[in-house]
Amino acid sequence: MNKKIEKKEQSTVLPSSIDKTDLAILKLLQENARATVKEIAAKVHLSTTPVHERIKRLEQSGVIKQYATLVDHTKVKRGLMVICYVSLKEHSKNAGMKFIKSINELNEVVECYNISGEFDFMLKVVEENMDSYYDFHVNRLSQIENMGNVQSVFVMGVIKQTHQLVW
Amino acid sequence: MNKKIEKKEQSTVLPSSIDKTDLAILKLLQENARATVKEIAAKVHLSTTPVHERIKRLEQSGVIKQYATLVDHTKVKRGLMVICYVSLKEHSKNAGMKFIKSINELNEVVECYNISGEFDFMLKVVEENMDSYYDFHVNRLSQIENMGNVQSVFVMGVIKQTHQLVW
DNA sequence: CAATTAATAGAGTAATATTCTAAATTAATA
DNA sequence: TATTAATTTAGAATATTACTCTATTAATTG
8 A cells, every 4th residue: 555646747856836838938038038928839839828827827926036137237337246255243133134234225236145154245246347346345335334354356257147047 | 729528418427328218217127127118118207119219229239138037046946056166277278268168068057257366266056955066066066177176155045136237 | 590310209000918718638536 | 437627728809018100399510
């Protein structure tokens, strides 16, 4: 009586609700958020209705987080990218919350992660040039309450930059 | 006779072709690549025609690089993010090119930058969990020809993640 | 101040998204 | 294995949007 419960085929390794067709749709949408349902339907060999429904389901279930437009950094004066490591002086929950709030108010900080290792956070900062970065560093980042050490690593070249989580 | 050449109003600090209206449109599109021309037009107080034309111009001039769909990492089994520092053994142009080629073949590596400092490159790697990351590290990343030191920094939490270059 | 250029509004057409109904496929049950 | 139920899909119909064209307005220049 040790019969295994048979999962319905679908994709052997993926979260119940996301099947291979969904992944194929996601793959296409990742590359082009403005692909038409018609185009996608043709590529996944379905009619528009099921594709339309699947996309709506992916939106509502939160698999699709956002349809974003990606802008050329240099063409909007954000050609300088800096990776910034920071440690806090005090690590209480409250102090951390305050820091997070401050970071979210800085538009130049496009990413911020809590990390393992010597520093507490890693930031990705975009600026126009060294002058504006210096200004940001000295007059805004370092002015944040509870800020400890700050270490900057400059990005000299972009080798790869994608948002493909599904392939 | 020292009269300054009067730039036509527009925006005082931005590349000739991008004016404030363009920026307002970009701002909206950044947040939602699927916003309709009608919606955008209403928000920037114009009719659909000029908005449509401006968007097309932004696409063709390369200011808009891509309409991307952003997917929830955890929902597609990419819940682990690792920042990875690597140095090469040999730094000749040819060795560098080969390395870049290898990196581009690794789907798990979603970003790669040439950086200043002790290491040569910084990678952002997305994996399902520690097991799969270990496999990636040992069997794929470290197997790349000319690979020197590799140092992993684990992302314990996402504080901020945006693609807003215009605000 | 006239002439030229660029940008915009509004209307019309083409294409797409969305909805609805019915058919077909798949799964579950007796 | 037949039968029922549930799910998925296709195809048609409608609503919405994108895109194009023409005329008007505003701005710029000599």
